Amino acid sequence: MSKNDHISLPELADKQSADSIKKPVILQDDQLSENTSDDIDKPSSVILPHADLKISSDLAQATIDRLATLSELEYELERTETAKSLNNMSVRSLDKLVKKVRNKIESETSESLIIDTEPYSEPVLDITSVADQICQILDDHIACKDAVKFAATLWILMTWLIPASHILPIAWINAPEKRCGKSTLLTLMSRLSKRSLPTSNITGPALFRSIESYKPTLFIDEVDTFINESEGLQGILNAGHSRDNPYIIRCVGDDNEPVPFNVYGAKAISGIGKIPGTLIDRSISLTLERKMKYETKQRVRYLPKNITNTIQSKLARWSDDNLQTVKDAKPVLPVTINDRAQDNWEILLKIAMILGDDWLEKAYRACIEISGIENDELSMSEQLLADIQTIFRLKGTDRILTEDLINSLCRDSEMQWSTYHNGKKITSRQISNLLSGFKIKPKSLRTKPKCGRGYELNHFSDAFIRYLP
Template structure:
């Protein structure tokens, strides 16, 4: 180890080091800090030796010491790194918020195929990124589609042209992720999120933590001495991937569902779009946020009846924006929320699905008690249920069943049927869980919510290539004979306990032109 630097006996730095045992802030007195910063800037070798001396005292966090001794020149250099974000000049005059949102929606509709609810939700979310400093909830934009080539990456790129401080981070580790959020407060745009989270499972906790402002902090050990250090992870995030994301992320998201283009549908190439269009929209968004941030920050929209608490939380800032701009947007935003989250709500969690199948098993045998083996036999007999292949292609085990049911406070016990006494379950022990999680309006996984849309271009947006506004003279009706494709699985009689699917409410008369 190198010898500690030798300073003059009266050196303020040496005196401060000597006093650390009695005064932990001695080295951070203004005059001492100034001398440390000067040494670090002009004589890095001397500073390195001094740093060893400070570390050996074991009185300070070296991460904090390193941060506070950065010179003004170094700080300026770090600030210059923020130039990765293009400067946006706010529009020279106040903007009409409803007209702005219509224009953003129309710009997105020119490049992706989606229902108007998805496009309007995307426009509201893009606007929210300019107001992230005044709202209390930061919903994730979850861009999803059932298959490849549905335009997910195109929508993510288009949002990148609209949002405040966009940062594409598809290939980034968790450590760089939370440091980037704290340093730059960007709007994160993460493509192929399924592969990203598979490689970086720790990143999911970082993304989850940024949902509410008061909980947007993660603690990580940093520095040579591994001092636990808080990092702020508050900010806007957009995720793009195929299929469902983790429930914890989906719960904090606004789902933006896309579909594959058919031969009768056309879109413009985003790479060939006019940069001036996106620049103008960003400028207008910046001005809108500047003029309306105070009102939107104070807004407390009334929750939407029928949505769960987390979905209402996600829509709070979007509804605040919609209510502020007025015109058709308050109604359109709520219609979009019901349509998008109504669809998402049709798939119960694995736990609720298991409860439904357990209830069906008891009912099919008209039993009040069942041995564990008999209950498992009944569960795995259903080819459409996941239990037959639950254990890496093999049937669910008794231990796995017990662990899942324990989440609901249900445990196996010794039961007697006839002359046989074995481990099993009493139906009465499930009564509370059935009442709480399998109510009459619990969605069934065996039916797909009806849509009032065909697979053709039924949106009220103009064709991207023809340049003609197409309005609906006769709004579509949710009829089985007019563009409404109802997909219903044939549900075995034993699975009636899952409840009935709730129909999604759509506003069939709200058909604005853009």
């Protein structure tokens, strides 16, 4: 080609394309045999991917984790095909797994209802002075007997030593009337306890889910307004008393699968009047009094947070350093109280034993005083039994219709039966439920001048002897 023969780039490209067509690559026979094969006689499973190819659990979990981060629309667009790719998993199963991961992500990213305390920077060598400080704070704000202050102080320390306990007594803050400082004491205790979660009302499902999720020290105010009508709530509080039976089982999810929830934890409740006997039996009663007119008590809102925060920090450090010491303590339990009361007080006496002889003596005095009062009190069922005994004696009869029994029980408006049912008089069903534990049931009776369902005196004879003083 001469220098005058100029070929443009497009023409050069066309020429090269033409050359490649004119001069195809020709392979030698040996090359041809090496590079070609006839697959027509082989099964398609060799050529195509296996239909039953198994996805590893790690890859499946990574896929589910990714799906959990998608928007609702994005997930709907992918869920069916993705389920097929995961070894033909059902879409319903995939939905459940993705929902589980989403719930976990939400619980980790949402703001916690409780706050963990940073332990004190140095070892707490004088824990007795910390206990004394807590007791003094209670005395500055609450009108109550010394036994209540001592018990409340030890209970606060107990919340930092849950792993050392086998029984966790409920702190039952009560008073005969309003304006006795129940909410004040509840607030003070929550500001000094570990992982506090205060509430003025709570449902059963919220209760067991909160305990399972947060492992809090729970503070429930005004429990008297709803506890008697909520058997589920009573059952959860009862179950959380001992490590021997710490679980409740509830059906959850779309398939109502039974799931165990661990409800063992510290709980303080407050209210006016009585609570169910099963709760009283698992509680330490902190009964408050209305202050005298000449008494002056400080307001909780003026208590500096840096003081309570420092106490919490010291308790966090001391409990970390002395958990095993408290667990190994073997105090002598008072023989004058019943077995359940001994169980309730054991962890408090363990702590008092570590605090020193002075606090151990205070704890023993408080134990005997408070438990003695508790032992003298009748349960709700026993009180009804005693009142029915009185009614039979006053009427001089051996049988009574339920309608007449209710009228007699509610004749005195100051008695609890006239307001037992949400401010209304007790019902026949509630009387039957309270008496069922004594194996006493209503029956059809004929009395003059009317007939109906009621009770006979001879059915009460055994219960009167066994349960009434």
